[in-house]
Structure formats: C-alpha cells, structure tokens
Amino acid sequence: MPHIVIEHSTDGHASFDATTLMQALHEAAAATGVVQAEDLKIRAMSYATYLVAGKRDGFCHVTLSLLEGRTPAQKVALSEALRAAMVRLLPQTKSLSVDIRDMDAVAYKKRLLG
Template sequence: MPHFVIECSKNITELVEETELNLAVHQVAAASELFTLGDIKVRTNSYSTYLVGGTETGSFIHVFANIMQGRTVEQKAALSKTVVERLTELLPSVSNIAMNVNDFEKASYCNKAML
C-alpha cells in the first residue's frame, strides 16, 4: 500500500518509457512523506483504443491512487497536485493529465502478511 495506477493513451509510452513514468510518480509519492518507501507500488496501463473528447486523436494520462484511509483532504489534494505537476514537466505537450485519490477502508483491507 499505496497503489498508483497510471492509465494513459499508448502514444504516451512512445514519448516516454513506462519505467520513467513509474519512477516519476514513485518519486513524488516518496517525497510526500505520506508513505513508507518500500510500500509504494506504481504501474502503468497504456491503451491503444480510447476516446478523448470523442476522438482517438488526443493523449491522456490519469493516475489512480489507492491509499489506506487516514490522510487529510489537504494531504491528498497536495499529492494529486504534485503528481500532475511532475507529469506536466515530463510531458508538457500532453494537455489531459489528471489524478485522483481513493481511500481503502482499514477495517476491510487484507493482504497476505495479515493472514
């Protein structure tokens, strides 16, 4: 925990390597000091078919962050803003860059280490 899933149009991965996208988001998450470094997970899913504004010609990046509950709205907003700023620096020609943060409920979360 946390999980950062980068979803993007396929042409994004032609502009920058997936590993570079993952590293950029990982570095922002680590710098936020909201998470334990070894717990941060980042991955990218790119799509060859998609619509942006009703056409397949646009580019997009959307980061979905799933984190354990307990952070303030201000902390989550700052995290989103900083990730979007970093991705904008990395890909200034991409106009559709966004992020949202979803909370996991501590009471219903389980992983293998908890068994």
C-alpha cells in the first residue's frame, strides 16, 4: 500500500535517472523494516516549470504516503533512509526533501484486479 511519489526538476542535477532513483528508494524503504518491499508503489513526476526559493535551482522531493499507525521513530527512520538514498544519487542537487504522510485507514479505498 505505501506510495512513494518523486517530484523533481528537469534540470539542476549533475545527472538524474528516475529508474535508478526509484529502485534506490524502494530498497531504502524496505531495508527499514517499516514497510514491505512487495507493497511499495513508486512513481516519478518531472517539472520543467518551477522555482525553489525564487530561483531555478534543482530539486527532488519525495512523499511517502502510508496507512496511519507507524510510530514517530518509524517515520523518522523512513525519512532518513530515503533522504540518504537521495543524497547518494543526487549529490549536486540544491534541494532534497522528504515528507512522510499518514493516510486515513478508514477513508483509504483501493481496487485490485486479481
């Protein structure tokens, strides 16, 4: 169920490979033990039009949405693991950030085809 959404600038990186970043984030999140690798869904969106603090500095922002119930320590572990993966792969990118969001377990609905 956890969803990782990567939002990033189209420029401002020494190099940017979305597939490599998605795999690294997948591995980093799973390695924490807080989420299960087989449950992760990851996607990336690029932005050609953006400002960071009023400038066209490169950015990469990751949002991890997961059902509520994790402890603050578990969320910090996820956030730090994801940020570390980003720092490793995007060392020249000006702005790297991570947001962990709780989803309401009662309101969240999904459908899967078998």
